[in-house]
Amino acid sequence: MEHRTSDALAGGVLLRDVEEGDLPIFLEHQLDPAANQMAAFQARDRDAFMAHWMKILGDDAVVKKTILFGDQVAGNIVCYQQSGRWLVGYWLARQLWGRGIATRALAGLVAQVQVRPLHAHVAKHNVGSIRVLEKCGFAVSGEDESPCPASGEIVEEFVFTLSKYSLR
Ligand SMILES: CC(C)(COP(=O)(O)OP(=O)(O)OC[C@H]1O[C@@H](n2cnc3c(N)ncnc32)[C@H](O)[C@@H]1OP(=O)(O)O)[C@@H](O)C(=O)NCCC(=O)NCCS
Numbered sequence: 001m002e003h004r005t006s007d008a009l010a011g012g013v014l015l016r017d018v019e020e021g022d023l024p025i026f027l028e029h030q031l032d033p034a035a036n037q038m039a040a041f042q043a044r045d046r047d048a049f050m051a052h053w054m055k056i057l058g059d060d061a062v063v064k065k066t067i068l069f070g071d072q073v074a075g076n077i078v079c080y081q082q083s084g085r086w087l088v089g090y091w092l093a094r095q096l097w098g099r100g101i102a103t104r105a106l107a108g109l110v111a112q113v114q115v116r117p118l119h120a121h122v123a124k125h126n127v128g129s130i131r132v133l134e135k136c137g138f139a140v141s142g143e144d145e146s147p148c149p150a151s152g153e154i155v156e157e158f159v160f161t162l163s164k165y166s167l168r
Contacts, residue, residue, distance in 0.1 A: 007112060013104040015065040015112070018076065022066045023053050025073045029093045039091070040123040042149040056080075063113055067105045069096055077105045079113050086113075088120050090132075097128070106136045116164040121146075124156045137166040 006016035027050070029035065031043050044052060056062050056078070063079040067090070075092035088109065092102050110118065121144055122129045141161035148155045 007108055009104045009108040011100055011104055012070050013074070013101055013108070014068040015077065015105060015108050016068060018053075018057065018064045018066045020057065022073050022076070023050060025093075026053065026076050026091070029075055029091055032094045035091065035094055038123075038126050038128065040126070040148050040155040063109070065105070065109065067092070067101060069099070069101055072096070074101050075105070077109050079109060079115075079118065086115050086118050088118055090129075102129075102132045103135045106132055110136055110162060116162060116166075118162040120160045121157045122160060124158055130158065130160070133160040136162070138162045139166070 006014060008014050027046060030049060036043050043049075056064055059080075061081060065077050066073055067075045067077055073093075074096045075090060077088070077090040079086060079088050081087075088106065090102055090105060118138075119141070120129075120133055120138060122133065138160035139162075140158050141163075142159040144157045144159055145154050146157065147153070
């Protein structure tokens with residue numbers, strides 16, 4: 001998918017292409033227990049995480065952006081196709097939560113990526129991510145559930161969708 005190399009957004013937020021040197025920083029973000037609880041996601045260990053990201057870096061069909069806040073690597077945002085549906089996902093450093101960075105990053109991504117519909121699966125308890133999606137024009141289109149790899153418990157999810165008819 002074609003996309004620009006970097007895109008300056010409001011509030012000191014910038015999306016740029018992911019560089020291999022960002023991966024150890026993403027790994028630290030991904031290992032945060034509070035973030036894992038929020039996303040109902042079991043952290044990958046270093047080797048699995050690096051292998052996963054090297055695969056992503058080699059896949060031109062995946063849109064992957066580093067989110068910069070000033071000159072800090074604040075997190076990442078991705079857009080990829082799975083079973084014929086386009087999905088978005090994002091992950092921010094815990095120390096930068098609550099500053100509007102994810103909202104700006106997602107708004108920037110959906111402005112860059114023209115494909116619709118775009119979907120996101122979000123744990124029902126992930127109030128922050130739900131708010132980010134709503135602020136970017138996504139609306140609930142369904143529900144899903146998946147087993148949490150850590151506990152085996154079933155995680156209830158909302159499916160959010162940004163359709164071509166959404167206001168954004
Ligand atoms: C979810 C996440 C991306 C939010 O990032 P963020 O930069 O803090 O989000 P924003 O600052 O843009 O916040 C957007 C809105 O959500 C609200 N919000 C953010 N985190 C919240 C929380 N934990 N509880 C309640 N509201 C929250 C903000 O108040 C804001 O709402 P408002 O504008 O109405 O005040 C971030 O917490 C994160 O990376 N979490 C771990 C990974 C994850 O959950 N990824 C998404 C998987 S679907």
